[in-house]
Amino acid sequence: MKRQKKNLAAIGADTDRVVVACDPAIILNPVAVRMQEVCPSYTSTGLNCKKIGICISSQSPVRKSRQLAETMDRIIQEHDADLFLIPMNPQTDSVIMNDIKGTMALSHRVHQYVGSDLPAEVAGFTARMDLVISSRLHLLILATLSHVPVVGISRGSKVDSFLRQLGLKSVGSVDNPDFELLENECRRLMSHSEAHEAMSRLAVDAMKKRLNSGICEIKYMLGIYAGRQRSLVLTQ
Numbered sequence: 001m002k003r004q005k006k007n008l009a010a011i012g013a014d015t016d017r018v019v020v021a022c023d024p025a026i027i028l029n030p031v032a033v034r035m036q037e038v039c040p041s042y043t044s045t046g047l048n049c050k051k052i053g054i055c056i057s058s059q060s061p062v063r064k065s066r067q068l069a070e071t072m073d074r075i076i077q078e079h080d081a082d083l084f085l086i087p088m089n090p091q092t093d094s095v096i097m098n099d100i101k102g103t104m105a106l107s108h109r110v111h112q113y114v115g116s117d118l119p120a121e122v123a124g125f126t127a128r129m130d131l132v133i134s135s136r137l138h139l140l141i142l143a144t145l146s147h148v149p150v151v152g153i154s155r156g157s158k159v160d161s162f163l164r165q166l167g168l169k170s171v172g173s174v175d176n177p178d179f180e181l182l183e184n185e186c187r188r189l190m191s192h193s194e195a196h197e198a199m200s201r202l203a204v205d206a207m208k209k210r211l212n213s214g215i216c217e218i219k220y221m222l223g224i225y226a227g228r229q230r231s232l233v234l235t236q
Helices: 002-011 063-078 092-102 119-126 137-145 159-163 179-191 194-236
Strands: 052-054 082-084 111-112 131-136 151-152
Touching: 002 082, 002 092, 052 092, 052 137, 063 092, 063 179, 082 092, 082 151, 092 111, 092 119, 119 137, 131 137, 131 179, 137 151, 151 159, 151 179, 159 194, 179 194
Parallel strands: 052 082, 052 131, 082 111, 131 151
Antiparallel strands: none
């Protein structure tokens, strides 16, 4: 956020009135969905079975996809988990993730979300996860709405900036993923979900306040503009 203000200052902008808000998705209200309708291939294998959501962006695919597949196999096995593919772009992300699924030994425990692409419904499905792994910013945001622990794979500053607000760091980048760190972070968050939820609640409150400040500033500036326009009309 500080970097954004510096960038604006560098081009001569008056930063005294700059408000760094946040993505409006943070105020979405998740809509409950029925698991069998949006993920028909899934059948619960037990009360203690964990659910892990994942999205790998097709815009910047993770390199070493075979190693990613092997890592996800180990994570599924360690946590007795099912993996859910949650594409932010249903057409292109699905192709990338199903290619990865095709090389996994435990592919029978991998399922794809096929429900509505309305953000509130995707958020409702994501709320049912115990953990989310994503290189897409918006899946991280949708998970955070319900304080689901998140693991980010960076493909730019947006993911890193968002994670910092939660006290987290990415597990490498799409070009240089750290698979050992990915496993360790999944293990840590799965065993400390309550601590993450407390941090997430504070972070979401702060994001909502920043968004509200940004909205108020926009209204203020639009009010000034509208006033000037009225004055111009009256004087013509």
